[in-house]
Amino acid sequence: MVKQLLAGFVLLLSTLTVRAELVVEVTQGVDAPSPVAIVPFDWSGSALSEDVAKIVSDDLGRSGFFKMMPRENMLSTPHERSQVFFRDWRISNNDYIVIGRLIPAANGQITATIELYDVLKEQLVWSETVNGNSSNLRDVAHYIADQVFQQLTGIKGAFSTRIVYVTAEMLGKDKYRYRLQMADSDGARPRTILESKEPILSPTWSKDGSKLAYVSFESTRPSIYVQHLATGQRQRIQSFKGLNGAPAWSPQGDRLALVLSKDGNPEIYVLTLATGQLDRLTRHYGIDTEPTWSPDGESILFTSDRGGMPQIYSLHLPSRDLKRLTFEGKYNSRGRLTQDGRFLTMVHQDSDGFHIAVQDLKSGRVDILTSTGLDESPTIAPNGSIILYATKKGGRGVLAGVSLDGRVRFTMPNTQGDVREPAWSPFLQ
Missing domain, CATH: 2.120.10.30 (TolB, C-terminal domain)
Known part of the structure; x- marks a missing residue:
């Protein structure tokens, strides 16, 4: 679970006035960024306020350490291990793939199950189930990005700050x-x-x-x-x-x-x-x-x-x-x-x-x-x-x-x- 997902800050943010957003533009990254694919997460409910997988991909891409695969280039959109054909992702030159499922839960909660795989070794690197709700999906996404970043770099992620x-x-x-x-x-x-x-x-x-x-x-x-x-x-x-x-x-x-x-x-x-x-x-x-x-x-x-x-x-x-x-x-x-x-x-x-x-x-x-x-x-x-x-x-x-x-x-x-x-x-x- 996301350690209450910064509940105090979510409450604060909901009560203050919205202003113009900053827009991050990456101008230079590492010489050989790791290729990573964040597959759109499965969701069967009504439309969500945030695209969690996109936020995760954007976070990792902005770090400059990773080369993110565009969604339109993906040959498939697996949501479970049995649907992942590693050969396809190797052909697409990806080192890692992240898949996930968002499931409605009781009292308006949303359960997110996320899995990170090493494409070359065909092995699970990390998985976690995270609980959130429709009002803090961006916090859920930043948390997931933090965990993926740490797993792949050894450095604690700071996207949730x-x-x-x-x-x-x-x-x-x-x-x-x-x-x-x-x-x-x-x-x-x-x-x-x-x-x-x-x-x-x-x-x-x-x-x-x-x-x-x-x-x-x-x-x-x-x-x-x-x-x-x-x-x-x-x-x-x-x-x-x-x-x-x-x-x-x-x-x-x-x-x-x-x-x-x-x-x-x-x-x-x-x-x-x-x-x-x-x-x-x-x-x-x-x-x-x-x-x-x-x-x-x-x-x-x-x-x-x-x-x-x-x-x-x-x-x-x-x-x-x-x-x-x-x-x-x-x-x-x-x-x-x-x-x-x-x-x-x-x-x-x-x-x-x-x-x-x-x-x-x-x-x-x-x-x-x-x-x-x-x-x-x-x-x-x-x-x-x-x-x-x-x-x-x-x-x-x-x-x-x-x-x-x-x-x-x-x-x-x-x-x-x-x-x-x-x-x-x-x-x-």
């Missing part, structure tokens, strides 16, 4: 409508979390995925808010004079790292939410900003120009030892770590502009992953496979993605306004 991002729609001269949006990882089912005439910045997920923190200018000055996604309840946390920005949740979810200029200069602080205790971490005449936590909660990474140009530093909290992490290039900012703590993604400037780069903290090697020149705000999928970021396409702000090795690339154009400030959710339980 969510993304948030900010859109800015021009209404007239110097007038904008800003929206904080939440959507599926593929951009589908976008919903508005907050709408404002004033800018919204730096959305960030709590580690359990139940809350967002972000910066809003709705009171004409920057303030940090925490919003509970299940209820919509929002709270403005302590607000100080000057800059209140760049919130980042601790792995334990009890503290926020943030940037304050209440003492005249932007510095990094940590706020304990339960008590309101505020601890100042940095003291330097340079600008310290963009904090993020290490996965173990022992260190905070941040951007500082204390060396003359922006670079990324790490502050070990127990010892207060400070270490500079980036040296290649004159500008590195917005550092984010993969969950294993090994790879650091960042915005890196070279002679061609601002790109997304990744640094192996073990070897020190830096790889530039993108070729566009105005890239910003990287955020990493919880399985560490894809970096989502904001860039420009046709003069408009869009989201784009690139794999950690640079071999998979895609864009996510939006039909309404500029898109910016993406943040990828953790795995949702």
Whole structure:
């Protein structure tokens, strides 16, 4: 079963306003993607609101790791093992085939039985029965795609996660409508979390995925808010004079790292939410900003120009030892770590502009992953496979993605306004 299929999020999504969807366009995949066929799933009831097999196929295809077989090229549409003639699928150059059956169950439930076969070995690789209903078929499909992805790559799938991002729609001269949006990882089912005439910045997920923190200018000055996604309840946390920005949740979810200029200069602080205790971490005449936590909660990474140009530093909290992490290039900012703590993604400037780069903290090697020149705000999928970021396409702000090795690339154009400030959710339980 799909572990309640993100029931709280389904309830939330059904109550919020629908907005224009992002559309994922894969621009580059791996050199030799595995050929996979997702056969249309059998269903004998009335028309369903979603084509589950198509969503699974689209998810896997967008990952760039697989070459999906078009339905019109399939010689047959088997739904059970006895109907699968492996020779036909080998002739069609498929390595794997997924078949499935959707069956009406009691109380409006739908039972999905899914089977993944290795065509060359003619063996069952994985099968599972998943329970859902007509309102959460897209969640069922993402779950199935996650399982197939993990079986074929060894990497936990992240199709069932969510993304948030900010859109800015021009209404007239110097007038904008800003929206904080939440959507599926593929951009589908976008919903508005907050709408404002004033800018919204730096959305960030709590580690359990139940809350967002972000910066809003709705009171004409920057303030940090925490919003509970299940209820919509929002709270403005302590607000100080000057800059209140760049919130980042601790792995334990009890503290926020943030940037304050209440003492005249932007510095990094940590706020304990339960008590309101505020601890100042940095003291330097340079600008310290963009904090993020290490996965173990022992260190905070941040951007500082204390060396003359922006670079990324790490502050070990127990010892207060400070270490500079980036040296290649004159500008590195917005550092984010993969969950294993090994790879650091960042915005890196070279002679061609601002790109997304990744640094192996073990070897020190830096790889530039993108070729566009105005890239910003990287955020990493919880399985560490894809970096989502904001860039420009046709003069408009869009989201784009690139794999950690640079071999998979895609864009996510939006039909309404500029898109910016993406943040990828953790795995949702």
